[in-house]
Amino acid sequence: MGRTIIVSNRLPVKVAKDENGKLRYKSSEGGLATGLGSVYKDGDNIWVGWPGFHFDNEEEEKEAAAKLKLENMKPVALTEEEIELYYEGFSNETLWPTFHYFNQNALYKKSYWQAYEEVNHKFCKEVVEVANPDDTIWVHDYQLLLLPGLIREKLPSVSIGFFLHIPFPSFEVFRLLPWRRQLLDGVLGSDLIGFHTYDDMRHFLSAVSRICFISNQHGQLNKDGRTVEVDSFPMGIDYEKYANSSASPQTLSREVKFRTSLGAQKLMLSIDRLDYSKGIPARLEIFDLFFQKYPEYLGKVSLMMVVVPSRDNVEQYRGLKEEIDLLVGRINGKYGAVNWTPIHYFYRSFPLSDLSAYYRMADVALVTPMRDGMNLVCKEYVASRLDKQGVLILSEMAGASKELSEAIIVNPNDKHQVRDAIKRALEMTEEEQIRHMEIMQASLKKYNIHHWVKLFMDRLHDVFVKQKEMTTKLLDSTAEKTLIESFRKSDKKLLFLDYDGTLAPFNTDPTQAGPDEELHEIIKGLTKNKKNNVVVISGRDRNTLENWLGQHDIEFVAEHGVWIKHKGKAWETSDKLDNSWKDDIRPIMEIYVNKTPGSFIEEKDYSLVWHFRKVETGLGELRSREIISHLKYLAVNMNLQVLEGSMVVEIKNLEVNKGKAAMKWVQEKANDFILAIGDDATDEDTFKALPDQAFTIKVGDIHSAARFSLMEPKQVRNLLKQLI
16 A cells, blocks of 8 residues: 655754754644644655755764654755755745735746756655655645646656645736746646635636646646646644643643733734734734724733744845834834833744633734735634633635634725724624634534545545546557457447547548548448447537548437437437527627637537637637636536537537437447447547446547547557458
8 A cells, every 4th residue: 555755845843953063853833744743654654845954964964864764754955055045035035925916025036946946856856766656645835836747757657636835826916927837737747736715726727727728627627638636625723732732731820920910901912923924014003093093992902912033034024024113112102001011012932832821811813914825823713712702803815714704804905994893803792702703613623634634635545546547548459359359259339439539630620621541441341241330429510420421331420419310310419409509609709719810610500619720829728718718607507518629619508418329329229349439528428428348448548437548540540440
């Protein structure tokens, strides 16, 4: 059984030196380390990442690697320059501001990008050294966006999951990145891609559609013949950890100490890492506005503000800290008294026991980031409220707002709204506080960090199994021999043959010349044997198929199943169909023809096809994404379906497909051998509909519901020649 390999920028242990120059190892208390602890410590599983330390020499590096190996960890050693350019540079000065909608702060330096590529390759090398083909690899966060694709190149069959812990921006923001395509291609090396919220997932799929020209169906997309699934998985916390910490004697002792020093007053709590995305200056300005409008609260409520140091050696962050310092000083100077301080400001980190005491003491938690992936502070506050009292004011820009709807949800950009929310929170009755808190606590208990890990890993396993099921075996000489022997032994043979891309190379031009002489000879040879019933099943219109192949003793399925023709009978529709919808859809498609030189509409009896094979490269793909999105929106309420083919977009009635049409022959005519060959998504319906014992072959793709695969029409013809 395969192992699980977790990959993140940082290991769950930080290496540092003590005053004697010896290496020391300190475990992380972060939510990810807690949640994944049970995974990487199990059996031979491994966590790969940077240990947070630059080693001075090779001996130190080897010592740390040996020590961490005992704890199921594999360190990735980074140079000081790599840390500066890859981590501080591209990760935190290019991706971080862009993904948090602060693109005015983003730096697009080539040196940053080159370092980012090199470090992702370094991580790949370390992973490949320990990974086996049957392992599951779970890659985390924005520092390693290229890694899934790099691993996929080295280990094509391995199962790869990716989770982004920060927001994914809208297309209009993401497109600002010069290396946008490379980043998306990297992430798409995964089998399962996870985000905190549906909005993040939606933005990602939009970017993939408009930059990579890959559409999706309900969060599933096809990349290089693989099905990639994209979904949201809101991350939880270790609920019991914070609830137990809140009830510990150490926490209770600290609470008594803190309350004694603060006196009898209402307390609001704000805890953030120093970052412009957290909206700390705006929060302070709101607190000032609160006292301006509601002076009756002067001396009765204080804000305890904890800011955890982060990158304060960077000018931008240093400037942010200076702004916060000035605002705190101005507000305290403006409103403070001898026996009362409006803001208790701490620029430092605290141990869990202190934080738990603050969570217990705070009547109101003020969590108002300008943009955040999830924000776990608000969840920690709720989990720590053992008396079930307290009020959470939460920014709608934090991912957690989608789950904690019982909080007071605010727009952090509307300062007056937040100001009034503070007053509402301070005046909320105990009964209402308890009612809201109980609902939020019940949700957080159920959807905790362990639930999140299990949900993602189970889904990744299911995707991997599905991928295996969809991986067809190449029709090698052994399988071909079995097929031919079965064919020759049978008396009632049913052959379903797609045309474009299967019997003949694909050509989207409906006016192209018909079949060549070789194909006519193959069909003539197959139909000589009266035991063979040949059905050409195609997306082409019925007139074209009959003009090309009507002279042969064969049967037809045209327009993906709309029309069928039995031997000696007239064409008939497979269902009672209506084509009046075409009058509404045709004008929409004509708009795209008018603004896309080289494109044209092909009209069939019960479908419309937009062709863009002759359109300028890039423009055709872009317009196809637009028309697909437009048509799918219209199709929902019109009982229609939109199909994508090679340089075509087709819209038709929902009731019909090749699979339904093929089953008419299977059910109506006795058979002891079935062969179906096709090359595109519409042929999947045929493969899925046929009995398990049928010989089904997908042309040009190894990921299919078909049992076997061939690479090109030439191989199909060679196979059919052996059946004559």
